[in-house]
Amino acid sequence: MKDYKRKQLLERVEREGSTLGADIPDEIEVQGETVDLHQFVFEIKRRDKVPPGERERVEEAKKNLRRERLQRKQRIEDEETGMTFEEGEELVESIIGIDRALEALQSLGPxxxxxxxxxxxxxxxxxxxxxxxxxxxxxxxxxxxxxx
The missing domain is CATH 1.20.5 (Single alpha-helices involved in coiled-coils or other helix-helix interfaces)
Incomplete structure (x- = not known):
């Protein structure tokens, strides 16, 4: 992938408001484990506040999502991966989906x-x-x- 294309992808990841209208992915692989992300966020969001028993689970999920987001962004930044622009676009879309899920989970916190x-x-x-x-x-x- 050409350098200017890589920069375009990275700019999309960091663009403010990039999550507007974005959907939370149904499933996503996080740290080698498949997570029903949409279902998880929906279940947590339908409550007004995170119950004390779920708080640790939600914090762990947010931490893992942040880590996965960083790893995916680093894959785009790494020129050695030999990634195509189309593969980069897929990663960008998944990162924006992760960001959307993080925003939804973050709004539940105190x-x-x-x-x-x-x-x-x-x-x-x-x-x-x-x-x-x-x-x-x-x-x-x-x-x-x-x-x-």
Whole structure:
């Protein structure tokens, strides 16, 4: 494969938004083991939060998916593999599928401390504004404006 084609493939892998519209692969071989990836992600995502008993399994799956993603990307980068452009395209599609699965699994984890702090701050501001409106007579207890 020509160098510029390899660069095109690698650019697609790293492109922001590359997972938009991408499907999670039904099956994928990860670390030499075939995984029903779509089914696994679907089963975990249908719950609001990862149950404590499943948390370790999900973290292990994410770690293995990240490792597999890196290995596949390195295969594209390696000029010695003698890979064709078509084989590279297949690898890119599988990497994007892995990224899509990782995004889905990542969104299930506990929210970051920053996100929690922002949500609390927004709730505090909302309560404060409601209090001020009530105190200044701009709004009664039912949420309707007073004086009309």
């Amino acid at each position: 929210s970051s401390i920053e996100q929690e702090a922002q949500a609390k701050e927004a709730a505090d501001k909302k309560r404060w504004m409601k209090f001020l409106k009530q105190a200044l007579g701009k709004e009664d207890d039912t949420g309707k404006r007073g004086g009309y």
